[in-house]
Amino acid sequence: MKFIKKNDLFELKDFLILWSTQSISQLGSSITGFALSLWLYEKTGSSLSTAALTICSYTPYVLMSIFAGALTDRFNKKKIMLGCDVFAAICTVIVFVLFNTNRLMVWHLYILNVVSGLMNTVQQPASEVAMTLIMPEKYYQATSGLRSLSNSLVSILNPLAATALYTFTGLNGVIAADLGSFLTAFTALLFFIRIPENKNNRKDSVLVLAREGLMFLKENPLIMALVLFMSGVNLVASAFDATLPGYVLPNPKGGSFVLGIITSCSGIAMVIGSLAVPFLPKPENRVKVVYLTMLFSLGTENFLLAFSREPVLWCIGQIIGWILVPVMNANMDVILRTTIPVELQGRVYACRNTLQFFSIPIGLFLGGFMVDNVCEPFMKIYGGLPVLKTLFGTGKGSGAAVMMLVLGISGSLICITAGKNLKKYHYNEK
Secondary structure (H helix, E strand, O other), X not given: OOOOOHHHXXXXXXXXXXXXXXXXXXXXXXXXHHHHHHHHHXXXXXXXXXXXXXXXXXXXXXXXXXXXXXXXXXXXXXXXHHHHHHXXXXXXXXXXXXXXXXXXXXXXXXXXXXXXXXXXXXXXXXXHHHHHHHOOHHHHHXXXXXXXXXXHHHHHHHHHXXXXXXXXXXXXXXXXXXXXXXXXXXXXXXXXXXOXXXXXXXXXXXXXXXXHHHHHHHHOHHXXXXXXXXXXXXXXXXXXXXXXXXXXXXXXXXXHHHHHHHHHHHHHHHHHHHHHHHHOOOOOOHHHHHHHHHHXXXXXXXXXXXXXXXXXXXXXXXXXXXXXXHHHHHHHHHHHHHHOOHHHHHHHHHHHHHHHXXXXXXXXXXXXXXXXXXXXXXXXXXXXXXXXXXXXXXXXXXXXXXXXXXXXXHHHHHHXXXXXXXXXXXXXXX
16 A cells, blocks of 8 residues: 555545544544643542543543444534534533633533533544545555554644643643644634435434444344454553552652653654555455554563563653554454444444443543552552562652553453454455
């Protein structure tokens, strides 16, 4: 698959506008989320309380995705996306008002994140189907690379921009940037993008459509096995996300600036991987690529961070752990888009979201809980032992290092087990 040529730009005009402007909006939202995490950690000093912010975003995503996908297949995708953008922007404005009236409290953020997460739950399957409808199938792998690239750039710019804006302009500057990005994406979607509707749209009840999405997964064991495998990967990855601040922030060589740099390194790695995706040849076995790339990622990064004490090594660990994620995403994306009929994609993607991402809030909770209530107390009592001191260091943050080791072992076992299971399935690309 070669990269997109100049002559192809006309065919992908709508996709490129939608992709670029939604990426800008995603960056704005991510900056706000990161800044609020910094604000919350300053207030509480707790890994679990900070992780709870993301848990509140993902809980409605898990609980309501099945029904959101059915709504996507039944109603106008463009209107759904516009409506969800408006509600998410209102949540940001509420944060702005509460903050500037000195009334912003932790529980406010939790509630607003639930509402914002619900809007993302409805918007995400609509956006996935919209992407399928506005681009030819021959561009699936190349456009998947572009989408991974934008996600990677967001990962790079988000922590750096959030830290800089939060430091120099405060939360008000962060929110202003977020609302500006929202207006850009909203205007482009409203006036410049035409999303065709499926001719096969049906008016069945949401429950009937949701059931069909579940039945498709049940009747396609390869897709179901891949989805469940990725839920295991997400469990470990989200526990890592909850552990990382507790590992870096209290470290004498860490802090919020270092955390921003380390987080950006994952984005840099994904940029490199995303740029490579369009040039990669079609693999003989896309399924094998999915689980082997994840084995490499989870089986290296966590171990390196568990036993290292230098920010440079933390950055290297992030790069190693994330560089192959776009390759996995591209192959997973092609498998799904070529296997699931477009008229079913909304409800199937939504059911996929529930099954694949339900483990994220669980992982965030477990990561934060284990660091605060198990690993840190353990190291406080036994951290003076020579072997533990040598392996994990001392003081606050050493318990998070122990948790990194646990995640490395768990992630490797999940990938090895899933790999043995997935070998019995065969995927024939159309």
